[in-house]
Amino acid sequence: MSLLLGIMTLAGNSAVAATDSDDQPKGQFSGYDVRVIRPRFFTKARRAEFGGQMSVVMNQTFIYTYLMTGILNYHFTESLGIELDGSYGFSLDKEDKTLLKSSFNISTQIQRTQYQFLGGLVWTPLYGKYQLASGKLIYFDTFLIGGGGMTGVDYQYDHCSASATGQSVPPPAANTKSYFGGIIGIGQRFFIDKNLSLRFEVRDNIFSVDERDGSCDPDFTNSSSKMINNVTMQVGASRFL
Amino acid sequence: MFISNIRWYIKFVIIFLMFGGQIALANLQNISALYSRGDYPAAASASFQLYSSSRNAQEKLNAGFFLARALQALDLPYSASRFYGAIVRQGPVNNPFFRQAFEQLGIINSTVSLGQAQIVQLVSGRNGGPMNPEYIPGAARGFYFYYQGVENFDDRKYEAATREFRAVPGGSPYYLRAQFHLGVISNLQGRHSQAISYFSGVASGARRDDEGEHLRDAAIMNIARVEYETKRFVEALQQYGRIGRDSDLWLDAQFEGSWAYFMIQKHNSALGSLHTVLAPFFENRFYPESYILQSITFLRLCRFDETKAALERFRDRYQPLFGELKKLINDYGENHRGFYKLVYDFRAGSLTRFKEAWPIFDSLSRTDAFREGAISVRNSDSELARLSRFGGKWASSGLQEELRNFLGKKKAVASDEAGRRLYQKLSDQRDYLKDLSRQTEFINAEMLLNRVDALRASLQVSTAEKRINFIGGFQILNIGQELEYWPFQGEYWEDELGYYVYNIDSSCSASKKN
Numbered sequence: 001m002s003l004l005l006g007i008m009t010l011a012g013n014s015a016v017a018a019t020d021s022d023d024q025p026k027g028q029f030s031g032y033d034v035r036v037i038r039p040r041f042f043t044k045a046r047r048a049e050f051g052g053q054m055s056v057v058m059n060q061t062f063i064y065t066y067l068m069t070g071i072l073n074y075h076f077t078e079s080l081g082i083e084l085d086g087s088y089g090f091s092l093d094k095e096d097k098t099l100l101k102s103s104f105n106i107s108t109q110i111q112r113t114q115y116q117f118l119g120g121l122v123w124t125p126l127y128g129k130y131q132l133a134s135g136k137l138i139y140f141d142t143f144l145i146g147g148g149g150m151t152g153v154d155y156q157y158d159h160c161s162a163s164a165t166g167q168s169v170p171p172p173a174a175n176t177k178s179y180f181g182g183i184i185g186i187g188q189r190f191f192i193d194k195n196l197s198l199r200f201e202v203r204d205n206i207f208s209v210d211e212r213d214g215s216c217d218p219d220f221t222n223s224s225s226k227m228i229n230n231v232t233m234q235v236g237a238s239r240f241l
Numbered sequence: 242m243f244i245s246n247i248r249w250y251i252k253f254v255i256i257f258l259m260f261g262g263q264i265a266l267a268n269l270q271n272i273s274a275l276y277s278r279g280d281y282p283a284a285a286s287a288s289f290q291l292y293s294s295s296r297n298a299q300e301k302l303n304a305g306f307f308l309a310r311a312l313q314a315l316d317l318p319y320s321a322s323r324f325y326g327a328i329v330r331q332g333p334v335n336n337p338f339f340r341q342a343f344e345q346l347g348i349i350n351s352t353v354s355l356g357q358a359q360i361v362q363l364v365s366g367r368n369g370g371p372m373n374p375e376y377i378p379g380a381a382r383g384f385y386f387y388y389q390g391v392e393n394f395d396d397r398k399y400e401a402a403t404r405e406f407r408a409v410p411g412g413s414p415y416y417l418r419a420q421f422h423l424g425v426i427s428n429l430q431g432r433h434s435q436a437i438s439y440f441s442g443v444a445s446g447a448r449r450d451d452e453g454e455h456l457r458d459a460a461i462m463n464i465a466r467v468e469y470e471t472k473r474f475v476e477a478l479q480q481y482g483r484i485g486r487d488s489d490l491w492l493d494a495q496f497e498g499s500w501a502y503f504m505i506q507k508h509n510s511a512l513g514s515l516h517t518v519l520a521p522f523f524e525n526r527f528y529p530e531s532y533i534l535q536s537i538t539f540l541r542l543c544r545f546d547e548t549k550a551a552l553e554r555f556r557d558r559y560q561p562l563f564g565e566l567k568k569l570i571n572d573y574g575e576n577h578r579g580f581y582k583l584v585y586d587f588r589a590g591s592l593t594r595f596k597e598a599w600p601i602f603d604s605l606s607r608t609d610a611f612r613e614g615a616i617s618v619r620n621s622d623s624e625l626a627r628l629s630r631f632g633g634k635w636a637s638s639g640l641q642e643e644l645r646n647f648l649g650k651k652k653a654v655a656s657d658e659a660g661r662r663l664y665q666k667l668s669d670q671r672d673y674l675k676d677l678s679r680q681t682e683f684i685n686a687e688m689l690l691n692r693v694d695a696l697r698a699s700l701q702v703s704t705a706e707k708r709i710n711f712i713g714g715f716q717i718l719n720i721g722q723e724l725e726y727w728p729f730q731g732e733y734w735e736d737e738l739g740y741y742v743y744n745i746d747s748s749c750s751a752s753k754k755n
Binding site for chain 1: 718
């Protein structure tokens with residue numbers, strides 16, 4: 001499999017030198033004697049993109065969190081766009097958590113991500129193509145995203161146990177609390193045709209929670225913030241309009 | 242199908258009653274019963290016995306028609322054409338089957354091409370001249386007039402050919418091919434706009450199957466050639482750009498387009514298109530002129546080293562070919578069938594000799610002459626193989642031998658004719674190559690004698706279209722268009738073929754200073 005990468009610039013692509021009778025678009029790779037110049041296979045400028053993804057939070061020790069994500073994106077140019085996305089999902093306990101509880105009576109305090117509403121600026125600096133052994137070509141681009149948004153964490157207080165601790169106050173009722181934070185991420189689109197792409201990306205959603213929110217006895221716990229990194233892997237498809 | 246058979250059967254009975262007064266009723270009744278039962282092998286065998294033994298013309302016609310129908314029903318269309326042809330050659334007078342036989346031949350030819358030699362024989366009257374068009378049945382008029390036109394066209398009788406092609410009815414499967422020929426004739430007669438109009442009609446009306454696509458691309462190529470001939474080079478380039486990558490004519494479009502670029506002094510684009518034509522993907526294709534065009538384009542840019550290099554590449558590639566060409570010309574001058582077989586073997590991938598000449602074999606194997614011959618030979622072989630199914634029944638009546646002889650002869654005629662046309666093209670290619678070789682020597686000599694300026698001046702054939710700029714794929718650059726650029730770093734990517742553009746400047750001012 002061969003791979004060729006083109007580094008895109010933000011400058012206009014169609015500028016033409018006007019020095020001799022056989023002018024060529026200046027564009028990129030002007031140092032080469034022979035170039036390929038053709039209309040872009042996939043254009044994003046002034047196009048909206050919407051799609052769906054399956055997201056998995058990868059860096060949680062005791063639970064699996066799965067989120068369904070909807071994406072809405074608008075590309076101002078080939079390389080710059082804004083993106084809004086919303087995710088909603090659920091978490092499942094890992095075997096380790098169950099084992100700790102059953103074998104050692106250790107209860108773990110968990111922040112279960114239930115939803116995310118995020119937005120950011122998308123920069124696409126790379127556009128390239130793969131050639132498969134069969135000769136088939138796959139165009140792709142690589143993008144970086146940075147922004148922020150709100151993350152909802154579900155507290156179930158299932159680590160609180162009145163009999164074990166001798167507490168007289170019952171734990172709070174399960175509830176979801178929202179936190180603001182920031183995101184950074186990197187992803188790739190693989191273009192199936194001139195309107196459809198498969199997306200793969202990895203993001204880090206960084207936000208800070210108040211530890212008291214997860215405490216079994218919030219009235220007697222001091223506020224203290226704790227940074228949470230939700231590293232998510234997201235796979236899905238998007239369509240350009 | 243069933244209704245059509247019933248109709249035909251009733252018709253036959255009426256004709257039979259009208260003309261069959263003196264004929265051997267019992268035999269024909271037996272054949273008719275076998276046919277209506279669907280026992281086509283037995284019906285064919287009995288028909289042939291009667292056909293070959295009867296001395297009565299009407300009886301022979303009846304038996305011949307039954308025989309042709311039975312063979313057609315057995316999916317032996319070439320064999321059926323042998324007997325339909327015999328009926329048609331009897332002419333329309335006192336021949337109740339003339340019309341139907343003619344129509345059936347048209348149908349057979351539109352599905353499995355009968356080959357020009359057989360058709361020309363069929364559409365000629367008994368004395369070898371044309372038939373009276375009044376007798377040609379409506380459904381066969383397209384078939385008849387088209388091939389009459391082709392015969393006149395081949396004899397360069399363009400006025401007569403035009404009349405025949407114009408008589409092909411609009412609904413006929415031969416209509417677009419007739420329009421295509423009308424376009425060619427119009428261009429030959431200097432009526433360029435009319436030629437473009439004919440070709441445009443063909444391009445827009447062609448069917449969306451393989452044959453239709455080929456006809457469409459051929460029509461577009463011809464529009465481009467007419468535009469080129471009338472010095473409308475930008476329009477020609479736009480037409481070349483319509484030929485799709487998967488078309489057999491795509492590389493021709495690349496090569497011819499590079500000439501159009503050269504004419505409007507778009508040197509970088511011309512060299513870019515030639516870069517595609519000379520890519521390793523096409524090392525077995527025959528475009529020797531591309532080296533000459535490359536060298537004179539470099540020459541125009543005063544890039545003398547590159548000019549010499551292009552001429553050397555031409556010599557390296559084609560000099561060894563002359564020996565083999567000479568041998569081919571000598572060995573196959575009297576053996577056209579053998580030459581056809583050679584081209585056939587190349588196409589089939591089994592040719593191991595004459596390796597230097599493979600690019601020429603490749604070019605020959607893409608011609609209509611080879612294609613038509615190959616279809617006839619393949620279909621004949623296929624029917625010969627199917628004949629063995631009816632061995633027992635047909636051997637005793639002599640039908641087996643008759644059809645084997647007919648198909649064998651048809652195959653031989655097809656390969657002889659294709660071989661003759663291919664050999665003629667081989668001779669043309671040899672002369673063309675010799676001519677190009679002389680041109681390389683001339684350019685070299687002029688350069689050695691320091692007459693480059695005069696030579697360059699002779700190449701200033703047209704003014705540049707300064708306002709128009711092209712990107713790859715013969716596309717005009719539009720302002721604001723999003724482009725993608727890839728550098729050529731010595732590695733050819735299949736998807737990039739056709740989109741190369743050179744990025745070099747003229748060295749003429751520098752060479753003058755020196």
